[in-house]
Amino acid sequence: MTAPSTSGTTSGGRRRSALALVLVGFVLLLTACGGLSADEGGDSASADEYTALGTGKPATEADNAALEEVPESARDAYAGFWHSTRLGPNPYADWKPSEGPWKFCYSSSYQGNTWRQEGLAVAEGILEQLDEQGLVDGEMIVSDADNNASLQATQINTMVQKGCDVVLVMQPPTVGLCNAFESAKDAGALVVVMQTGTDCTNAIQSDFGSYFAGQTSATWLVEKTGGEGTVVMCDGIPGVAAAEARQAGATQVFEEAGLTVEHITGEWTPSTIKSQMLQYLTTHPDDVAGVWDGGVCAVPVTEAFEQAGRDLPYVTGFEGACAWLANWKKTGKESIGFTQGAGQGVVEAFKVSLRMLAGQQPKLNTLLYPLPEINASNFEEFYKPEMTLSSGCNAQPLDGESVPSSYYDDLFTGGDEPATFESRLDQLPVK
Missing domain, CATH: 3.40.50.2300 (Response regulator)
Structure with missing residues (x-):
């Protein structure tokens, strides 16, 4: 299911490739000429609608007020959210998903360790299941920015140019990609940032409470x-x-x-x-x-x-x-x-994406969830004899996912029932 970022444009990509080319070119031209900064100008949302990023700082009145707006069933996962993300309204409130099948793309800031490799493998497995349901348009475009924000921005722009409907972004830097996110959103693509916070408020964030x-x-x-x-x-x-x-x-x-x-x-x-x-x-x-x-x-x-x-x-x-x-x-x-393997994060990001593709709207820009804890009381349930000091795998949740799909019911509104898939995290090799 995976193809390099040089893959040709598919039929789904053609339906908006002309618009994407214009938007990407415009953003790149402004950036090159100094008209847009890498971490500010690309965000079309009003700054006062979102809390400020305050890593290492105490909560502000705005932070506490925003926390009160989080549905009570999910509020514990949002503790200290201001250290990693900005909280506010859904930036895709006016977005209407196109009819499937959809083209999925995977932008990773770095793929140089087994944790990142697990995430990509799980994404490929989910896409295979969705493809069997007739919901996937062509092969998934994958990119690795090698921890270079400018390169990742360019790669995302290229994905938009090639007609990606959904761009899953694995752990980008906190700043530097707002322009790329904005051009993707303007072209009609859904951007879901996984496993990290961002100063950008023009993407949907799926993450655990870091x-x-x-x-x-x-x-x-x-x-x-x-x-x-x-x-x-x-x-x-x-x-x-x-x-x-x-x-x-x-x-x-x-x-x-x-x-x-x-x-x-x-x-x-x-x-x-x-x-x-x-x-x-x-x-x-x-x-x-x-x-x-x-x-x-x-x-x-x-x-x-x-x-x-x-x-x-x-x-x-x-x-x-x-x-x-x-x-x-x-x-x-x-x-x-x-249990915080990259695969778990990819599973949750797909849950969010599929809800939005089904017309559901998140109540917030950031969707946080809790992580299962491994401690002395449950160690033997997670440890397996085949695990070694050189194993590259991660322990997976005992229930097969970080949270059940119903966890998101209070965080979304409207729309239809989303497509479903099996996480298959328990099928990942222990080696």
Whole structure:
């Protein structure tokens, strides 16, 4: 189901390719001439309709007021939302979906780790099911921006030019893509940003509560360390709201507990994490009370401590990696994490997209959901003997999805019943 971004335009793409060409060219011309900034000019929504992005800052009156507008059944997942996203009305309120079949496209900011690869594999599996229902127009266009915001903006513009009806955007930078999102929306395409927040208010965001998850694991680490000593935070990719929001939640907990906080930047890449942790241990001979994992950190951090001949402190997990569970089993050192594989995020983004393609309208621009927690009480339900330290998989929710489809009932209004699919997350290989 996957094709490179150079694939030819299909029949679905032809129905608006001329308009897309004009819009994309216009946006690129203005950007080149300085008429639009990369992170401001492309957003047509009124700024005062949305809360401000306030990573690391306390809630404002506007934040609290916006939180009160969230349906009560989903409100817990929105705790600390302002650290990663802006909250306000649905920017697609006037949008009418075209009749299917639809062309789906997948824009990834980076595909260089197994977490990202899982997300794409799940998207391909869902598209196969939808294709069997006659709902897919041609092959899915896929792009990898290698953490380059300008390149990703260009790739999204190209997808619009090729007639994409739905553009699923995996973890873009917080700023830099508003113009691309706007040109896509103007061309009639639905843009759904997955697994991260964005300063742009002209796309639909599907994400878990990053801040709350970061707080939860940090609170556990404070309890295990007794609130004393130095904690090293293993941070993700700078500039990605998903990383910065969970870091903000953890930082608040550590500062309130009076712990000394140090940082390494692992960029969600094991080899980088291990190198950074080893360098830190070489230059910091004092004991480390604990290490907080911002994503993919637990195993390479453990390896670094072992290589340095240092005692292993408590190390949290985050995304529920199979290797982390194997590491937990091997060391016997209790930990905490969540089922937060990329595949889960893709499943939720497709649920949102299919509701909108069925004419349903979200009540908000941002749709957040809670993550299942993995802890000492349920570890044995998630761990499988075939999991090893080199496994590239992630533990999946015991129920097969992060939240049931009914979770979104209070977050949408109108429209018809959406198309359905099986998540098949339990069929992902454990290797």
